[in-house]
Amino acid sequence: MAAARRDTRGIVDTAELFARVDFRLHEPAELLRPHIEHYWLIDWNLTEPYDSQVVPHPAVHVVFQQLPDRDPFVEIAGVQLGLFTQRLERRGRVCGIKFRPGSFRPYVPGHPVTTWTGRRIRPPEVFAAFPRTDLAATLTTVLSPDDEEARIAALDTFLLTLTPRPDPQADLATTLVDRIRTDRTIRRVTDFARAEGLSVRLLQRLFAAYVGVGPKWVILRYRIHEALERAETDRAVDWASLAADLGYADQAHLVRDFTATVGVPPAAYTQAVH
Numbered sequence: 194m195a196a197a198r199r200d201t202r203g204i205v206d207t208a209e210l211f212a213r214v215d216f217r218l219h220e221p222a223e224l225l226r227p228h229i230e231h232y233w234l235i236d237w238n239l240t241e242p243y244d245s246q247v248v249p250h251p252a253v254h255v256v257f258q259q260l261p262d263r264d265p266f267v268e269i270a271g272v273q274l275g276l277f278t279q280r281l282e283r284r285g286r287v288c289g290i291k292f293r294p295g296s297f298r299p300y301v302p303g304h305p306v307t308t309w310t311g312r313r314i315r316p317p318e319v320f321a322a323f324p325r326t327d328l329a330a331t332l333t334t335v336l337s338p339d340d341e342e343a344r345i346a347a348l349d350t351f352l353l354t355l356t357p358r359p360d361p362q363a364d365l366a367t368t369l370v371d372r373i374r375t376d377r378t379i380r381r382v383t384d385f386a387r388a389e390g391l392s393v394r395l396l397q398r399l400f401a402a403y404v405g406v407g408p409k410w411v412i413l414r415y416r417i418h419e420a421l422e423r424a425e426t427d428r429a430v431d432w433a434s435l436a437a438d439l440g441y442a443d444q445a446h447l448v449r450d451f452t453a454t455v456g457v458p459p460a461a462y463t464q465a466v467h
Contacts, residue, residue: 200231202418205246205276205455206466207425213243214281217341221290222349228296228357232348233289234341235281242282248421248454249273251370251404251411253297253309256289257335265332269319271309272405276456288335288344290352294411295366295403299357306405326354366403369396373408374415380440382408416440417454420447424463432459 200218201207210216214237221229230252237243254270261283298306301322320328334347369389372379379385385408386396400408416439423430436447451459 201425202422203248203250205248205421208466210245213237213239214245219341219345221345222353225349225352228293228299229352230291230293232345233287233291234344235287235289236285237281238284239282242280245279245281247277248414248417249277250291250418251294251406251414253292253306253405254289255292256287257332259286259336261285265336266315267319267328267332269309269312269314269322271306271312271314274311274406274410276454286336288348290348293367294370295363295368296357298403299360299363300355302358302360305402307401310405323355326351362399363403366399369399369408370404370411373411377419377438377440379412382412385412413450416447417451420451420459421455421462424459425466428463428467430459430463 204210214235217234219232219234220226221232249272251272253272255267256270257265257267259265292300297309298304304322314322331347331351335344335351338344338347373385382396383393386393389396391399397407400406400411404411406414419439420435423435432447433444436444439447441447441450448458451462455462457465
């Protein structure tokens with residue numbers, strides 16, 4: 194069985210989520226790992242509704258869902274620009290595929306990734322995106338088994354039947370986004386473009402076509418992810434120091450971005466989750 198992973202970046206109030214639902218991450222088959230970051234599985238059986246919230250990543254997801262009083266369905270979820278909220282109630286199951294930033298377009302080469310940005314695409318458009326696959330059958334094999342290993346195997350099978358087109362530009366976009374995520378010294382698009390030997394315009398076009406959002410958005414989003422993670426793990430965050438570490442001009446700029454994204458100021462959020 195694929196190894197379980199623990200990565201909660203972007204989840205708002207992680208402890209509350211884990212108390213309400215069964216949330217797991219798993220690695221895909223080895224051949225898929227250049228394109229797929231992980232699978233995420235959620236099962237729940239609730240006595241009252243719960244609103245899960247995530248500060249989205251610059252990634253496209255394909256999500257198989259079994260919700261109360263609905264037939265199972267699949268959707269393509271493009272990069273969501275604001276706080277993503279999903280109401281969970283009664284009993285349900287979701288099995289999601291998180292593509293690496295930049296790696297979705299080889300699977301649907303006819304569309305820039307901005308096609309999906311801010312959207313959740315359901316049938317019939319999702320079937321048009323994967324015309325040679327039997328998604329109806331895949332829904333059953335992914336969502337029906339109680340055995341978790343069988344669900345992961347079904348996701349592997351679905352993806353291994355697809356034939357992503359080799360695309361060096363997609364590989365470049367994936368590499369550049371990962372560099373932004375891991376290198377905290379990357380703070381300005383102009384400096385980043387220069388360091389990579391690209392013009393700002395060319396970098397922006399690459400990100401629009403393959404990531405779905407611009408490089409500035411990606412830089413700011415990963416800053417908020419780190420600030421959110423610090424708020425979750427540290428009761429006494431030095432916000433001025435963290436703002437400087439993340440490349441903000443001052444604490445006020447961090448507070449403004451955090452509040453606009455999460456919905457509450459960072460100090461209030463820290464107090465609420467501890």
